[in-house]
Amino acid sequence: MSFGVPVIVLKEGSEEVKEKEARTQNINAMMAIAETVKSTLGPKGMAKMLVDTLGEITITNDGAEILKKLDIENVSAIMMVNVAKSIDEEIGDGTTSAVIFAATLLQNALELIEQDIHPKHITHGYKLAADKAIKIVKEIATKISKDDDVVLKNAALTAMNSQDIAPLKDFFADLALKAVKHIEAENVFNKVNNIKIVKAKGKSLKDSELISGVYIEKEKVNPSMPESLKDVKIAVIRKKLDITKTEFDAQIQIYNPEDIQKFLNQEDQILQDYIKIFKDLGVNMIVNNSDISDKFGAYLAKEGIAAIKNVGEKDYKSVLKATGAKFIDDIKLLTENDLGYAESIKFEKIGDNEYTFFEGCKNPKSVSILLKGGLENVLTTAEISLNDVLSVIAKTIDTQMVVAGGGAIYMELAKKLKAYANEISGKEQLAVTAFALALEEIPKTLIRNAGLEEIEILTELRAAHKTDNDKWIGIDTITNTIGDNYQRGIIEPAALISCLIKSGSELANLILRVDRIIRASGAAG
Ligand SMILES: Nc1ncnc2c1ncn2[C@@H]1O[C@H](COP(=O)(O)OP(=O)(O)OP(=O)(O)O)[C@@H](O)[C@H]1O
Ligand SMILES: [Mg+2]
Incomplete structure (x- = not known):
């Protein structure tokens, strides 16, 4: 049995327990971070009020913003925040989902470890699943043209569904789309920062305007x-x-x-x-x-x-x-x-x-x-949202591949990964299934936050994904109905999903591997 690192026979059972405790503690710290932001996911997510040491208040349900302001000491929890940062930098949205996914991957890994599955099998299985999932996203994503304003606007509206400016989403989607369309570049995403957002107090958000200059x-x-x-x-x-x-x-x-x-x-x-x-x-x-x-x-x-x-x-x-x-x-x-x-x-x-x-x-x-x-924090919240929306539109223009949100893409991926798990022998099979279940955690959280019965609706969604024609079936938590979310205009850039899968699985595997190193050196000492 060789896993590429020294296998050290531990002196006493108690040390093994300590190591398990250390891993459990790390993963629990990450789960705690995920729990903090979980209730903010989706259109029915709750906003958080953040108060910093100077007493300044921000009210937001933007995962990246919340995580930026948390005072976190646990090293693995900081790594979790970094996953959110990386998706924020690469896509500009999806931070809450990325944190939920990464934390659930680790929680599921912990359960497998408790069933005596070695972390090496889990990391291997997770890697297989992540590669496969990214391949599937590429295959099933819908190709669009960068001039398809209907899709671009839908992507903007979807990103805004879960934000405080949702009541004005139509107005801001048009404004943001017009702004991004002014940029002519190979890589629009890199230039989106050039759109200067100037905050002016005193009037209503609806008076916001695009200014040429x-x-x-x-x-x-x-x-x-x-x-x-x-x-x-x-x-x-x-x-x-x-x-x-x-x-x-x-x-x-x-x-x-x-x-x-x-x-x-x-x-x-x-x-x-x-x-x-x-x-x-x-x-x-x-x-x-x-x-x-x-x-x-x-x-x-x-x-x-x-x-x-x-x-x-x-x-x-x-x-x-x-x-x-x-x-x-x-x-x-x-x-x-x-x-x-x-x-x-x-x-x-x-x-x-x-x-x-x-x-x-x-x-x-x-x-x-x-x-x-009217108020400074209304402006700050709107600015955060607008930045997300500008990024999402730019990313969609650059990559020209979209998927349906409201859980649709995650349900379809989970279905396909479960089928893939059956083709795999050994303990990796369990890890691939655990990976699929971690993806389902995102629709599950959307359902829970909408106050709906999560097991019931999740089962319904699973059953609805029969053929490839059903790939975009998801939940709309604004109307609380199941249906084809692509047709309903709940659309996200495919790059967001690939980035989430990549960063979440890499973090999970890193944590699982780091634990083994700690164990080896601890045992030697
Ligand atoms: N009408 C809708 N019904 C159901 N789900 C929706 C709807 N509109 C958007 N969503 C989903 O909401 C999720 C996004 O929620 P949210 O914006 O709170 O989190 P995030 O994008 O992961 O993180 P953040 O925006 O905080 O960086 C996506 O999965 C998206 O598909
Ligand atoms: Mg979002």
Whole structure:
């Protein structure tokens, strides 16, 4: 019997018990994390109110958000949170499901271990099942075109069903779809962060709008600069705008008061020279990633040129992209060619923050979402949801493969994996079946959260998946009916399911393997 790691005969039974306890404790810590988020799954999931150490409150049912804020010490539980983080980064949704699945895989493994099945068989079986499941997802997923707006909107609506903005899902699905459609790229998902969401207090969420242009959270450097500009020529500069010693004539020596005046005149002259460069080119807006001295700012203001300073990399890059400007490091080399263009620029206060808004940019593809709402936490919750939805739409466009949600895909996978288990000999067969049951935990939780009878409905769903034509039969927990969820528009990107399977099974196998290493070294000591 060889499993690739030293087999160590334990001295006493008590040590074995300790090891089992350690594993049980780890898995229980993970189950506790899963339990925390389980009740939030699906359209009927409950939101959680999170209160941080400073007393700030967030109300959300977004798994990733809840997990981010939990104060977790147990190492395996932290790994569980990392599974959620990875699906959040890769898909932008599905964190709660991923945590439920990973935790159930481990719980089921624990049961098998208690029946004296060695972890090695379980990890092997889980690996077989995960590979097979990902293959099945690819085979049965429905191929769509990236212009299929009906499907894209349905994917957005499905992602929003379980969120607080659900009552406004139609409005936000249209808004998010329009926003994502503005991005033209090979990989839309990577660019979805470019859609800036600006939160504005005071009005209702329904007043939120898609705005063609770029918002930068910066105010003009000098209050007497113009409030707004028309027909704007923009210079993007990556250099401190000040007068540095090196720019003075080295010959200047101050012996008497006239010399001081000469010195000051010279400083003025240098500033005038810079301003002349801007004026000759018709520049009326400066975006600087570094500092602008007060004096320089005052000179610009006097000439009717507006400026913002210390603009972060992400922001000035979006200005470059939107306005077609090229950044320069030396003002003396500035040419017409380097300038960007916008029809107008406005400096405005939205909520508590000051913004510079570039409108009618050279590149009309730059968009921002102005999110309006009454309370700060309503806005924060809506922003979290909107980010998820933008990601889901982008992922669907990039991958062009979708499946039906509301448990349909998990029921179909479980059915196919149970059949696959029958083809496998040995103890791995039990692990493949345990894997299938862990997938069913997601529909089971959706049913439970809807207050329905879980065993009864699960049995009904199993029975309904007879032929391949039944693959999208699932539960709609808004109407509490069983039916073809694809036709009902409950749709998710197939990539979400593959990612969940991959990250959940990898975590489970890692934990199961780590336990064996602990056991070996513990026994040796
Ligand atoms: N009308 C519906 N009926 C039943 N299930 C639905 C419906 N709409 C969406 N769902 C399901 O709800 C689940 C998603 O729930 P939820 O958004 O709470 O969790 P998540 O996406 O796993 O995690 P999170 O959104 O917190 O990152 C998916 O399985 C999805 O198919
Ligand atoms: Mg979700």
